[in-house]
Amino acid sequence: xxxxxxxxxxxxxxxxxxxxxxxxxxxxxxxxxxxxxxxxxxxxxxxxxxxxxxxxxxxxxxxxxxxxxxxxxxxxxxxxxxxxxxxxxxxxxxxxxxxxxxxxxxxxxxxxxxxxxxxxxxxx
Amino acid sequence: xxxxxxxxxxxxxxxxxxxxxxxxxxxxxxxxxxxxxxxxxxxxxxxxxxxxxxxxxxxxxxxxxxxxxxxxxxxxxxxxxxxxxxxxxxxxxxxxxxxxxxxxxx
Numbered sequence: 001x002x003x004x005x006x007x008x009x010x011x012x013x014x015x016x017x018x019x020x021x022x023x024x025x026x027x028x029x030x031x032x033x034x035x036x037x038x039x040x041x042x043x044x045x046x047x048x049x050x051x052x053x054x055x056x057x058x059x060x061x062x063x064x065x066x067x068x069x070x071x072x073x074x075x076x077x078x079x080x081x082x083x084x085x086x087x088x089x090x091x092x093x094x095x096x097x098x099x100x101x102x103x104x105x106x107x108x109x110x111x112x113x114x115x116x117x118x119x120x121x122x123x124x
Numbered sequence: 125x126x127x128x129x130x131x132x133x134x135x136x137x138x139x140x141x142x143x144x145x146x147x148x149x150x151x152x153x154x155x156x157x158x159x160x161x162x163x164x165x166x167x168x169x170x171x172x173x174x175x176x177x178x179x180x181x182x183x184x185x186x187x188x189x190x191x192x193x194x195x196x197x198x199x200x201x202x203x204x205x206x207x208x209x210x211x212x213x214x215x216x217x218x219x220x221x222x223x224x225x226x227x228x229x230x
Contacts, residue, residue, distance in 0.1 A: 035219075037167075037221075044210065044221060044222075044223050044224045045159075045161075045167060045210055045212075045221040045224070046221065047212070047218055047219040047220060047221060050217065050219070059217035059218060060218070061218045062218065095166055095167075100169070100172065108155055108214035108215075109157075109172040109173060109176075109214075110157035110159075110169045110172035110178070110212070110214065111157075111159075111167075111169060112169050112178070114166035114167060114168075115166065116166060117166060
């Protein structure tokens, strides 16, 4: 069965850095685009970043562009989010999510599997 | 692309028919998905391509619309449907979510 397990969250001071990981299993990780989505406490969902199945294309929300970097290691079935210059407004639960459609089909049919989330708290 | 949802909150009873609207600031064809989220849980995909029911999702959920206006309908609300619902546009990056509609028990 498909599993996505995030890790790496914690408390960090403003201006600090953190790297999140998402370990994938139960599907051919290298065939699917992957996303990070976050949710601030008591707030709605915010899409953060996407990486193509082969790592060739990446997209970011304006709110994190230039500070966050999405990457993947298909040999380790793992997705990453490197977060630098963290701000209080980055405090959120961060979810990794899988595209439903195979990456090379260039279709979008939503995110069919999500991890349980990892909490990032930016506070002094 | 900005998404708005209405209402932001609705109170309903078991058995009620519920409709949630999502509007996009520009045309997105049928590149819209709906998710359900319960407290402390990850979102769950309900509908994609505006009207295609995700595998395993009960048939009381349905979606319609194209262009800039979309609806999610629950034909007969069940106790397990009390949750927050989000629309998401998948037409172009950055993919955006609507602000959510919380469905509560009357």
